[in-house]
Amino acid sequence: MCGIVGYIGSQNAVPILMEGLFRLEYRGYDSAGIAIISPAETRVFRRVGRVRELEASLPRRLTGKVGIGHTRWATHGPVTQANAHPQVSGDGRISVVHNGIIDNATELREGLQAKGETFGSETDTEVLAHLIARSAAPSLEDAVLDALAQIHGTYAIAIIDQRHPDRIVVARNGSPLIIGVGDREMFIASDLSALVRHTTSVVHLDDGELATVTATGFRTFSREEENTAKTPVSIDLDADDVDLAGHQHFMRKEILEQPASAERMLQGRLDERFGTARLDGLNLSPRDLRSFRRVKILGCGSAYYVGQIGAQLIEELARMPADAEPASEFRYRNPVIEPDTLYVAVSQSGETADTAFAVREVKRKGGQVVGLVNVVGSSIARECDGGIYLHAGPEIAVASTKALTHMAIGFAMLALVLGRVRDLSISDGQRIVAGLKALPGQIEQILADEPQIAEIAADLSAAESLFFIGRVRGFPVAREGAQKFKEVTYRHAEAYQASELKHGPLALIDKDLPTVAIVPDDELTDRNMGAIEQISARNGRVVLIANPGVPDCAADSRITVPKSARELDPILLVIPVQLMAYHAARTLGLDIDKPRNLAKSVTVE
Numbered sequence: 001m002c003g004i005v006g007y008i009g010s011q012n013a014v015p016i017l018m019e020g021l022f023r024l025e026y027r028g029y030d031s032a033g034i035a036i037i038s039p040a041e042t043r044v045f046r047r048v049g050r051v052r053e054l055e056a057s058l059p060r061r062l063t064g065k066v067g068i069g070h071t072r073w074a075t076h077g078p079v080t081q082a083n084a085h086p087q088v089s090g091d092g093r094i095s096v097v098h099n100g101i102i103d104n105a106t107e108l109r110e111g112l113q114a115k116g117e118t119f120g121s122e123t124d125t126e127v128l129a130h131l132i133a134r135s136a137a138p139s140l141e142d143a144v145l146d147a148l149a150q151i152h153g154t155y156a157i158a159i160i161d162q163r164h165p166d167r168i169v170v171a172r173n174g175s176p177l178i179i180g181v182g183d184r185e186m187f188i189a190s191d192l193s194a195l196v197r198h199t200t201s202v203v204h205l206d207d208g209e210l211a212t213v214t215a216t217g218f219r220t221f222s223r224e225e226e227n228t229a230k231t232p233v234s235i236d237l238d239a240d241d242v243d244l245a246g247h248q249h250f251m252r253k254e255i256l257e258q259p260a261s262a263e264r265m266l267q268g269r270l271d272e273r274f275g276t277a278r279l280d281g282l283n284l285s286p287r288d289l290r291s292f293r294r295v296k297i298l299g300c301g302s303a304y305y306v307g308q309i310g311a312q313l314i315e316e317l318a319r320m321p322a323d324a325e326p327a328s329e330f331r332y333r334n335p336v337i338e339p340d341t342l343y344v345a346v347s348q349s350g351e352t353a354d355t356a357f358a359v360r361e362v363k364r365k366g367g368q369v370v371g372l373v374n375v376v377g378s379s380i381a382r383e384c385d386g387g388i389y390l391h392a393g394p395e396i397a398v399a400s401t402k403a404l405t406h407m408a409i410g411f412a413m414l415a416l417v418l419g420r421v422r423d424l425s426i427s428d429g430q431r432i433v434a435g436l437k438a439l440p441g442q443i444e445q446i447l448a449d450e451p452q453i454a455e456i457a458a459d460l461s462a463a464e465s466l467f468f469i470g471r472v473r474g475f476p477v478a479r480e481g482a483q484k485f486k487e488v489t490y491r492h493a494e495a496y497q498a499s500e501l502k503h504g505p506l507a508l509i510d511k512d513l514p515t516v517a518i519v520p521d522d523e524l525t526d527r528n529m530g531a532i533e534q535i536s537a538r539n540g541r542v543v544l545i546a547n548p549g550v551p552d553c554a555a556d557s558r559i560t561v562p563k564s565a566r567e568l569d570p571i572l573l574v575i576p577v578q579l580m581a582y583h584a585a586r587t588l589g590l591d592i593d594k595p596r597n598l599a600k601s602v603t604v605e
């Protein structure tokens with residue numbers, strides 16, 4: 001979803017901005033643009049469509065030492081060239097790129113029109129450009145403060161001014177913005193991946209903060225014009241992490257990274273002797289951990305499905321009531337916040353607006369919330385009282401894979417810690433620790449079956465509609481399987497509890513509707529076999545994803561997944577559904593890393 005880049009320094013800004021925009025493509029967008037201050041004038045270029053189309057439209061000799069760029073995901077106004085960013089003031093002096101939504105834009109626009117301003121777009125952002133240009137304040141910073149005082153909403157903005165070509169002014173409220181510190185050059189981005197080629201020294205702006213960025217430095221300040229002290233931090237990110245590195249798609253690259261990334265996540269966090277995990281980032285003492293009576297997990301999309309895996313792990317290992325709910329629903333239903341509930345926000349990006357809002361709602365009502373977040377320094381990570389960083393590394397493909405596996409592992413460690421301060425015995429704790437330690441090698445084994453999974457996926461890609469079924473531990477895996485399949489293949493895929501089939505959906509089963517059945521080897525295996533028999537008796541095709549001990553039963557094909565500790569089985573069962581979705585989409589020749597209509601992190605409502 002919308003991305004921002006900016007550059008000021010001694011190099012030509014154009015290729016740097018374009019490279020940044022290419023890096024932001026994965027977030028999902030529908031148009032793109034840049035504004036460059038060349039000595040005599042500010043030049044603005046915008047295009048509907050891909051960044052490469054914008055690049056092709058630029059004049060050959062375009063140069064400038066300061067500029068801003070944007071990838072837009074339409075919110076106010078349709079996808080048109082006029083609505084793409086940067087948006088400019090009537091006199092062309094001020095250019096603005098903006099992520100977020102200005103809630104009172106219509107009212108402000110009407111006021112400005114009454115004063116004679118004319119608008120070239122339907123965007124809320126253009127209002128901001130006009131307000132800044134109309135301010136009588138002597139400095140760009142004061143003009144921006146004047147404008148911000150009039151707007152309500154969320155934003156990350158970057159502004160350039162023809163009259164002050166030595167600076168970019170940026171501001172943040174509810175949408176991320178990062179300053180990258182270089183040697184006599186500075187960068188701006190809404191996302192680390194756009195900076196990583198140039199610098200690993202960054203400053204995260206806080207909500208309500210602004211900054212003046214010049215070629216040689218930056219100054220951060222509050223809306224009350226008080227300087228804020230900010231020291232750059234070093235980020236642990238490699239340019240290779242955000243490159244395809246020889247792979248055709250990021251989705252497959254990220255699936256294959258899982259053995260190594262899972263190993264990295266577990267490193268130093270497992271305590272074999274006491275059969276527990278070390279999660280210092282939670283900032284909770286054993287006494288605090290004991291004081292909670294229930295756990296509520298909040299996330300969106302796939303993060304919510306993994307949250308269901310997490311809730312089961314917590315119930316099983318800690319014997320505490322736990323459930324997961326879509327943060328997008330929770331935030332709107334005036335939830336009762338209980339003092340003895342531990343709230344857990346789960347998010348790869350740490351920027352999903354619905355999840356961030358749910359966190360704020362919990363905190364506003366005095367609840368305690370920890371985060372399971374991948375992006376270090378992201379909004380949700382910073383707003384939570386503590387948390388577990390997922391350390392999955394950057395995830396570029398829109399469809400999440402490795403981050404989800406890391407979320408599930410994070411939940412297993414949280415469940416272990418909550419369990420060990422309650423009734424989980426040391427030997428059971430050690431059994432789980434041993435299970436966790438074995439995961440990277442077992443994921444490797446599953447990935448070795450890729451050719452066979454690809455064959456099954458190619459076959460499934462021909463079906464218009466599919467069922468994914470599972471029971472108890474298998475059900476969240478089935479939900480995630482259906483989600484992944486829908487996201488990248490555009491096929492209709494629906495998840496059902498295997499136990500619910502007979503209560504309705506069985507009516508749909510015939511030879512054209514295949515079922516993927518998730519069957520761990522546990523106390524429910526026989527029941528699952530019964531469901532498969534029923535499907536098969538109605539000529540339904542069944543792909544079985546199961547542990548070695550599970551019989552083939554009436555399945556037409558089978559993917560075997562190594563056995564883990566029974567509580568951890570879902571973590572491994574989810575790996576084949578990732579590969580299955582990927583290879584089905586590949587067979588269909590789709591844009592796997594950037595599925596239509598989807599964005600990597602949904603930062604607007």
Ligand code: G6P
Binds near residue numbers: 400
């Ligand atoms: C979007 C993506 C989903 C993702 C969800 C949550 O809807 O399309 O794939 O699961 O956001 O993202 P998060 O970054 O919060 O995990």
